[in-house]
Amino acid sequence: MQQKSILSGVRVLSIEQVHVLPWGTAFLADLGAEVIRVESVEHMNDRAMGPFADGKAGEAWWNEGGTFAYWNRNKESLCLEVAHPLGKEAFLKLVKRCDVVCDNFRPGTMRRLGLDHESLARVNPAIITLSCTAYGHTGPWRAAGARARTVDAASGLTYLTGYEGGPSIRASSNYMDHNSGNNVAFALLLALYNKQKTGKGLRIDLSMQETGVQSIAPAILEAQDGYIRPRLGTAHLWKAPHGVFPCQGQDRWIAITVSSDQEWQRLRKAMGEPAWSMDARYGTVTGRWNHRHDLDKLLSEWTAPQDSKALMHHLQRCGVTAAAVYTAADLVADPHLNERSYFEAFDNKNAPAAGPRKLAGRPFRMSNYQISLRQVPALGEHNRKLLQELAGLTDGEIESLVEQGVLHTTPKPDEPRPQGGGGWGGGG
Amino acid sequence: MQGILSNVKVLELTHSLAGAFCAKLMGDQGANVIKIEPPGRGDGARHEPPFIGGAPHPERSTLFLAYNTNKRGVTLDVGTPSGKELFLRLVKETDVLVESHTPSSLEEMGLEFTALQEVNPRLVLTSITYFGQNGPYTDYHGDDLIAQALGGFLYAVTGLADRPPMGTALYQMEVTAARNAAIATMAALVQQGDTGEGQHIDVSTFEATVSVPGGLIQQYTYLGGVQRRGGGENSVMDGMHLKTLDGEVTLTTAGTGGRAMEAWAEFLGEPAILDPKFTDRRTRTRNWKELYDLVQNKLAQWNNLDLMREATARGLVIGLVQDPVQVATSPHLQERGFLLELDHPEAGRLKYPGPAFLLDGENPSAGGRAAPTLGEHNLEVYCGQLGLSTHELSALAAAGVV
Known part of the structure; x- marks a missing residue:
């Protein structure tokens, strides 16, 4: 389908590492912006992360990782040392031709490099800048570093997460990278919308912690009223049954949630109206909740010999809210996701040995715009094109940058090849 | 409230948290959001505990209060002929409609995208459902736990290795679907600004869930590995509390x-x-x-x-x-101006989280409003905006339409 990209003509320079900012800018790349990932050979972690096809990091491993592909889809790569005076000079030439500059350094780093908003606005008065940090650019915690799970913790999400009656548990390893990355994309689109209407730039100071707090807003109101939600695992404050129940096979489960007496009656019918389900204690919302542990046990006995997927379909056809607890293998094989073409089998030309591999897609479809996975950039793949066409550098100037170690297309010679398949992108 | 989206009109016809949060994200940036609730009971979230002050009260549910700031609220039964007619008049004037019905129930009401597009060709229709607009599970029932189960989050992410699957607190998959919906809606508004055309956005909460665990899918498709929960349990320096x-x-x-x-x-x-x-x-x-x-x-x-x-x-x-008490009283967040105090006639004065980014150093949601009481803006919207007489409005109220 021939189509004009939504963000056609929008150009983004993003000095980005790890997860949160790459995830956010990838949305803009998907929408057709030219997103230039500015990389440094001093930080190969993102490219070393894997997973590598069949567990083998190849000769050009830095272009082959699956998680790198997922988080850097449709971008270009400029491997330029912006801390070097010549690198900075070239970067500023690019800034003149760009709409957005992003970074996820700690606050102060861009200023030290002479690349803070004020410096960039002198070069390009309509520039939009976005700095994505753990705690923002102001306030007593501004200098603190973070991992996604430390942000989960500082936001309050972790405290609220845990099995019923148990201690707080790490909510996830990198949910907050995605959650904040989603907020990055929203903020950047707002700024671009604003620029479309007014022609003006904007300085965006985005905090991962605040994104987390915003995501648990009801608990923040409750805290001011002296109430803290109990940890309930997969249980609910008033609904029962509400949780996961064992199924046939090793570590197989089904989630079932009942929100009303009507839904309870549907579940009873779906179970063939066993005698225990007639117990008056289970006849009302309050009764079911008060006796939920007994109820869960009885329901578990019914689910335990059944296949989780077949049971999901049976229950759903009976109007019961239920879902099998899926593994990654289940997801990739799922008929619904496949009918919706959710996964994209991507054949990365920069990782020919891997062949096509499926990656998760976007959870939205737009009727006037089709998102597709076009490319994942090799390290420095677009160095020459960008510096020539946008920054106006001559071949000689570009050669000089290469000779002085400011521009690269391969990691440093002593960069170790990652061992094994690589991690799954956990935040550590 | 002035903001980047001050000239954008958003209509919200949802019964999911994802829909409410998506519309709120727009309202936080100044969009003129009208939330439509069924007359009588109102949005289901109004009845979700806990409540400010403890006792059940439809104006004091924290879930409702938290996700409905910066909106005006009206009541309308869009299932009645006169309700539908009023709804279509609101659709005609809006830029965006956020809704969360299954495709079949929307079609039953005659409110499918093609019908709405006839009324307003510029309309951006953002549909947020658990399973999306097509596919074999389209009419399945969902909620946050169902999304976490089917989306791989329960099995792989939060719980402990030797315990059953367990998920995150407080509807994070609804939050994730809402953020994706807001991203797609903003993209559609940018395109609307270029071409004058609207479009239909199909957001699936199930798919939004699959998109969040960092490496779940590629760990499987690159290595054949099935990621499973647990791992940080005995890690004193890297995960334990x-x-x-x-x-x-x-x-x-x-x-x-x-x-x-x-x-x-x-x-x-x-x-x-x-x-x-x-x-x-x-x-x-x-x-x-x-x-x-x-x-x-x-x-x-x-x-x-x-x-x-x-x-x-x-x-x-x-x-x-x-x-959450430490968060609500955090000196850091205080200095950032992140929490904004809002007055509500029933819930009182409370501090609410902001958008989590400062624009040119300012919290863009400053000067906003607390969640609407049920039907608070009926007069303002139906009489002030659509030009109904107060007599007509009373008649609609008596008929249970508003």
């Missing part, structure tokens, strides 16, 4: 230049953790109980805010496991 005087903390080995144990030994004043049996992650996990006692004893002498300040000053990276 340790007690402080007034709370909990989780440590990391970041910021130590590869000399994690040296840096932490010095910071805690505990040279015993320099023992070779704690040198790397593998040996630390094997000997975790010993390490736990050593580190825990020292951390127990710190209070949270002092620990954060001193650890940060030495370049160490930690995360305070803050409870």
